[in-house]
Amino acid sequence: MIKRIRIIGIGMGSPGHVTGEAAEAIASVDVFLVADKGDRAADLLAARQGVVDAFVPDRSSYRFVQVSDPSRGPDAERDAAGYDRGVRDWHAARVDAYASVVEGLGDDEQTVGFLVWGDPAFYDSTIRVVDALVARWSAQGVHVEHDVLPGISAPQLLAARHRIPLNRIGAPVHVTTGRRLVDEYDPSLGDVVVMLDGGLACAGLVDLAPDLELFWGAYLGTPDELLVRGRLADVVDEVQRVRAEARERHGWVMDTYLLRAPEGTPTPAHAGPAFPPFPEVVSLSDGELTLRPMTAADWPVVLGEHNNDEQLRWGFTSDRLTEADARRSAAQAPRDWRRGRGARFVMVDAPTGEGAGLIGVLSLGPPGVALIGYGVLPEFRGRGFTTRALVLVTEWVFAQTGIARLELGHKVGNVASGRAAEKAGFTREGLHAARLVNPDGSRSDEYYWAKVRPT
Numbered sequence: 212m213i214k215r216i217r218i219i220g221i222g223m224g225s226p227g228h229v230t231g232e233a234a235e236a237i238a239s240v241d242v243f244l245v246a247d248k249g250d251r252a253a254d255l256l257a258a259r260q261g262v263v264d265a266f267v268p269d270r271s272s273y274r275f276v277q278v279s280d281p282s283r284g285p286d287a288e289r290d291a292a293g294y295d296r297g298v299r300d301w302h303a304a305r306v307d308a309y310a311s312v313v314e315g316l317g318d319d320e321q322t323v324g325f326l327v328w329g330d331p332a333f334y335d336s337t338i339r340v341v342d343a344l345v346a347r348w349s350a351q352g353v354h355v356e357h358d359v360l361p362g363i364s365a366p367q368l369l370a371a372r373h374r375i376p377l378n379r380i381g382a383p384v385h386v387t388t389g390r391r392l393v394d395e396y397d398p399s400l401g402d403v404v405v406m407l408d409g410g411l412a413c414a415g416l417v418d419l420a421p422d423l424e425l426f427w428g429a430y431l432g433t434p435d436e437l438l439v440r441g442r443l444a445d446v447v448d449e450v451q452r453v454r455a456e457a458r459e460r461h462g463w464v465m466d467t468y469l470l471r472a473p474e475g476t477p478t479p480a481h482a483g484p485a486f487p488p489f490p491e492v493v494s495l496s497d498g499e500l501t502l503r504p505m506t507a508a509d510w511p512v513v514l515g516e517h518n519n520d521e522q523l524r525w526g527f528t529s530d531r532l533t534e535a536d537a538r539r540s541a542a543q544a545p546r547d548w549r550r551g552r553g554a555r556f557v558m559v560d561a562p563t564g565e566g567a568g569l570i571g572v573l574s575l576g577p578p579g580v581a582l583i584g585y586g587v588l589p590e591f592r593g594r595g596f597t598t599r600a601l602v603l604v605t606e607w608v609f610a611q612t613g614i615a616r617l618e619l620g621h622k623v624g625n626v627a628s629g630r631a632a633e634k635a636g637f638t639r640e641g642l643h644a645a646r647l648v649n650p651d652g653s654r655s656d657e658y659y660w661a662k663v664r665p666t
């Protein structure tokens with residue numbers, strides 16, 4: 212009757228990769244469960260047997276039980292949602308398969324072990340499967356303990372073999388799969404470790420980032436280990452060739468690699484077009500109205516500014532913001548400020564200190580150009596806050612930032628918005644036909660205004 216499950220990382224299948232505590236855990240196991248993964252089953256079982264032999268000479272003190280791995284459809288044909296669903300269904304089928312094996316164990320078989328390739332925390336579903344098993348038994352009133360013993364992972368071994376750290380000083384490391392690499396690659400990710408790559412996806416980055424340094428390793432920690440290092444555009448063909456030959460020899464290949472921007476390349480602070488950060492500011496005030504940078508605590512103003520009839524009437528959709536949306540938006544504001552994407556201020560009624568509305572300067576594509584957006588809460592309308600806020604923001608932008616031109620637009624029918632822009636010294640430059648969508652799906656013409664930094 213099972214009492215305990217031990218999830219034991221065994222590194223790359225070599226006894227030398229097993230930590231002392233993992234070795235002790237191995238010696239405590241009565242039954243090792245091994246997924247039978249078709250073509251690689253024999254190799255994987257032999258590697259696990261070799262590890263156990265190194266720590267438990269008496270083969271009669273435990274047994275291996277192979278559990279047929281449920282089949283999983285072809286990943287390559289699936290979109291992201293289909294892929295996630297496929298993996299979840301597959302996990303559920305695995306849980307069923309393991310449960311039926313464990314429930315048939317003998318009375319003296321109390322400790323079950325999973326020998327996990329590498330480390331259980333890296334792209335391995337054993338912890339999730341065991342969580343589901345433990346929860347299932349707990350619902351039936353049966354308590355089963357479980358623990359996790361770490362092992363050396365493929366990225367750790369890759370770094371060790373190439374004698375490099377995985378990150379540059381103070382910079383991030385991004386660990387991802389071959390499936391996602393090309394879509395998500397961005398220099399701001401820092402160094403990128405790629406696992407589970409069936410087809411050397413980094414070849415798809417050669418045009419975009421030929422100078423990346425590639426540190427590639429296959430069959431790491433085994434006698435067949437292969438290593439290649441070099442500029443991506445220079446070595447990618449060699450890696451393709453070496454990889455294809457190895458796959459031919461072994462029938463399968465397991466490789467991991469690191470992509471690193473060349474030394475001296477600054478790591479951009481964010482993805483997308485680079486804008487200089489907005490300068491820090493405590494507040495801007497004309498005595499009646501104060502503007503201060505938005506923080507996470509300002510979410511009620513974000514909510515109130517959006518969810519009122521006037522705003523919803525002139526907006527693009529009639530969807531109301533949820534509290535969670537407002538919280539997310541307010542919390543994002545300081546990051547956008549630092550990244551130069553937008554400087555969003557809360558309008559504060561100076562005498563009472565109450566939040567009265569929002570005004571934001573959003574960076575646009577052309578350098579030195581920004582778009583202004585604003586909105587006042589219903590209870591503060593009619594006091595000229597929009598005009599005051601536009602004047603304060605415009606003066607600050609032209610004095611403190613490199614922005615030379617501010618633009619704003621509004622639906623032709625939104626007369627109050629145009630009046631505020633005019634009073635704040637903006638010039639109406641034109642009319643954009645049918646540019647702005649209405650909540651009912653029809654489209655409105657837009658008046659477009661601009662103000663240019665005085666020379």
Ligand SMILES: C[S@@+](CC[C@H](N)C(=O)[O-])C[C@H]1O[C@@H](n2cnc3c(N)ncnc32)[C@H](O)[C@@H]1O
Pocket residue numbers: 223327328329330331332333334335363364365366405406407408428429430431432433465466467
């Ligand atoms: C299912 S994941 C398991 C990872 C494992 N838990 C770890 O900590 O490395 C399998 C992926 O790990 C990497 N990998 C595993 N063994 C490897 C080895 N010996 N050499 C290079 N990469 C390996 C490959 O990227 C492979 O696609």
